[in-house]
Amino acid sequence: MSSEPQAPTAGGPEPSPAAASVQTGPDRGVAAAVSTAALATAAPRRLVWALGGVALLALLLSGLLWDRLSNLQEQLARQSADSGASAAEARALARQAQTQERELAARQAVLEARLGEVALQRTQLDELMQSLSRSRDENLVVDIESSVRLAQQQAQLTGSVEPLLAALRTAEQRVQRVPQARLAPLQRALARDMARIKATPVADTPTLLARLDELVGLADELPLANAVAVRPAPAQDAAAQVPATPEGLLAGWRRTLMMALDELRGLVRVSRIDHPEAVLLTPEQSFFVRENVKLLLLNARLGLLAHQPDAARADLKKAAAALDKYFDASSRRTRTAVGLLQQTLEQMKTLELPRVDDTLAALTTAAAGR
Numbered sequence: 001m002s003s004e005p006q007a008p009t010a011g012g013p014e015p016s017p018a019a020a021s022v023q024t025g026p027d028r029g030v031a032a033a034v035s036t037a038a039l040a041t042a043a044p045r046r047l048v049w050a051l052g053g054v055a056l057l058a059l060l061l062s063g064l065l066w067d068r069l070s071n072l073q074e075q076l077a078r079q080s081a082d083s084g085a086s087a088a089e090a091r092a093l094a095r096q097a098q099t100q101e102r103e104l105a106a107r108q109a110v111l112e113a114r115l116g117e118v119a120l121q122r123t124q125l126d127e128l129m130q131s132l133s134r135s136r137d138e139n140l141v142v143d144i145e146s147s148v149r150l151a152q153q154q155a156q157l158t159g160s161v162e163p164l165l166a167a168l169r170t171a172e173q174r175v176q177r178v179p180q181a182r183l184a185p186l187q188r189a190l191a192r193d194m195a196r197i198k199a200t201p202v203a204d205t206p207t208l209l210a211r212l213d214e215l216v217g218l219a220d221e222l223p224l225a226n227a228v229a230v231r232p233a234p235a236q237d238a239a240a241q242v243p244a245t246p247e248g249l250l251a252g253w254r255r256t257l258m259m260a261l262d263e264l265r266g267l268v269r270v271s272r273i274d275h276p277e278a279v280l281l282t283p284e285q286s287f288f289v290r291e292n293v294k295l296l297l298l299n300a301r302l303g304l305l306a307h308q309p310d311a312a313r314a315d316l317k318k319a320a321a322a323l324d325k326y327f328d329a330s331s332r333r334t335r336t337a338v339g340l341l342q343q344t345l346e347q348m349k350t351l352e353l354p355r356v357d358d359t360l361a362a363l364t365t366a367a368a369g370r
Helices: 017-023 027-158 162-176 181-199 205-218 246-267 283-305 309-326 332-351 357-367
Strands: none
Touching: 027 162, 027 181, 027 357, 162 181, 181 357, 205 283, 205 332, 283 309, 309 332
């Protein structure tokens, strides 16, 4: 700024008396006063310009903000519309989802009910299958037991083990086709019984029948315990052949004397008597004793033909007891008959058919379900 005084502007305020007095002072004081006045006038102008710039800037900013706000409002309006549409769509989707959820819940309830029915039917089916399986096994056990018992009766009637072996083989095949653990003991029992039956020797029935026929023939020739020994009759022509000389007559008298002594000795016998009733038999009783022995032997023969070894052995034992009681044990024929009886009894032991006790016990255990 210059230190020269400025003239007052038109329309401006007139200088005050203080200013005039200042101007009239010395130059240094005047310059200071002018500077102070100039500064005082320039400050409001800058302030005004600053305020005006600030206002203009604020106006520009306000316009920009208004434009931005308008854009934001439009954007918000669009977003609000989009949000409303989305909300409407979401509500529609929610309603659709609720509807589908209800349908799914209904379907799930139906499926659960059907699943429960299927589970119940499966349980019933399992029980039915187990019942059928048990019934099949029980029927199999009953059939095998009946067939084995029938085959055992046939074997006893025919005297052959072939029906019993055939029944056991069939039973073993039927058990093998049924994979049941509880039937394994039955299978082992069938195998053991078949092995024992195959190892059993077969008796010679025709030989036994021939021996019994021989014993029946010997029964009439066996001497009883009270029988008197039959002595040979003296020759009638022995006296005729003796010459009529003194030596011949002496020999004849000696022979006659010896015969008389023999007859006297035969009148009295000393022997051991184990069965007194055997000695006291009358001739009629002796006949019935022989016939009874023959009947016992014939009954044993019939029992052998009928495949009843127990009855045949019982009759043979009775016949052996009768021979020992009523017949002469020192006689050769009696000893022969007793030996034949003992041999027949020994061979008849092999007539006993092997029993299938193991199989029957296993069948009983399987039928009981153990």
